[in-house]
Amino acid sequence: MSSDKIQDLISKSIAYASDNYGAPPDFNVLLNPRLIPEQYFGFSRGEMPVIRVAGGRAQDALRSLLVLEAALGLGQIIIVHHTDCGMMHLTDAGIKAFFKEKCPHKSADLDAMDFDAIVDGDLQKSVRTDIGLLKESPYFSKDLVVTGMIFDMNTGKVQMVN
């Protein structure tokens, strides 16, 4: 995808923000899965595969990305994390403690999991970490373009992460 196309996506998301974010959004649901990129990027059904996982973290999306790579070949991945994400308010240790209390017999399984919470609410860092993970992954082409963005839940606008 060319930088013109990226610019086009950003333009569409700005138009969407202007049309839909006159008032602050409703915050009833607190997870990354509340973003609907087809709306804010203005692309249509089937135009672009979308993976939605908690926090938008690349490690957790890896299985889906490998399937896409094997099936279609990936030229470009756009990572979008968002402000006020639930994963900024949780910690790996907190999530594990919650489930260990409920299921003490699953402690070893839980310790083996990585919930990949967004540490210190630093979205620039979480996006950069995930760009690095995909750029350095041996599974994808060296030509893979990985773009990082932060979606502002208050304004509906995206900001590029360099």
Add this chain to the structure above:
Amino acid sequence: MSSDKIQDLISKSIAYASDNYGAPPDFNVLLNPRLIPEQYFGFSRGEMPVIRVAGGRAQDALRSLLVLEAALGLGQIIIVHHTDCGMMHLTDAGIKAFFKEKCPHKSADLDAMDFDAIVDGDLQKSVRTDIGLLKESPYFSKDLVVTGMIFDMNTGKVQMVN
């Protein structure tokens, strides 16, 4: 979520199908991530968390579901697999062979992964397997309601899996 609410979702998806599926959809993108449930269920941004992973498989969505359970508590999960899914045309062995040829040094990592392809194109079975996985999981409440559906890419309609 009551069965009335499920019925309401199905009604909305039928209205969506009727409005949007006069002609067969464009099949340029072949992955589960092409479904936009906010459209076919008619719910709005933020109303319902949505997880989108290849094949819509529950095992791969587990990290996101545990985050949701810890953050909000889950009362109901709706699993939607769809016809003509890319994961019906791929196999675990095929995906692993593809990447092992590219990255022979990652063979052990690949063997440890489960791509959870939909075997024999049997969507009834893949949905039932995933309902069972979540219903039997010790991490969720015994009262968790898990509903399974198959989305028909040709008609845009959903069918319940019992």
